[in-house]
Amino acid sequence: MTNSPVTTTVTRRAPVGRDREVLAWLQTGLSLAEGFPGFLGGGWLRPSVGSADWHVLYRFAGPDDVATWEESSERTWWLGSARGLMTQTSAERRTGIEGWFDAPTSVDVLVKQPPRWKQALVIYSAFFPLSLLAALLLNPHLTGLPVALRVLITTVVLTPIMTYLALPRVTKALEWWLHGRPAPWRT
Helix, strand or coil: CCCCCEEEEEEEECCCCCHHHHHHHHHHHHHHHHCCCCEEEEEEECCCCCCCEEEEEEEECCHHHHHHHHCCHHHHHHHHCCCCCCEEEEEEEEECCHHHHCCCCCCCCCCCCCCHHHHHHHHHHHHHHHHHHHHHHCHHHHCCCCHHHHHHHHHHHHHHHHHHHHHHHHHHHCHHHHCCCCCHHHC
8 A cells, every 4th residue: 555645624614704713723723733744735615605614624645644643632632622613524535636636616725736737747647658558558459449439448447547556656756846845865
């Protein structure tokens, strides 16, 4: 199992009209999380202005870093300080690059996303070699089929390989570059 970055999204509900308190609470939590190893970013989203729901996001370099944060006394204190203000309604975890392509629904986002051109280059660096390999290995066996069927078969084979194998590995290897940090061998 690879140690891919982990993005956690927790949905919380607070009474409408208590935005200043919620924002202060959220900022406190993000400030605490920033001090933990492997913290890559965090923020919040709201589905619409005046919504009672708040989606809290945080991203760590790997599952061990998330566990260190989630089991910390600082986080326990922070969560306890929200009693009476908000309640958790759901939680979700994601690994890899997929969270970067979700469009934000509010201007309250603080999550640092890599520039689109860097995302495109990372995808291309995984997509090109796999496409070339598919052309060499699959195409000779598909020559008698209509072009639409050949493309369908190729994409059905390549999509899970890209999603579960290639992109998570390439994303992890280039994580430093995506976020504008020095190369690991230079630190």
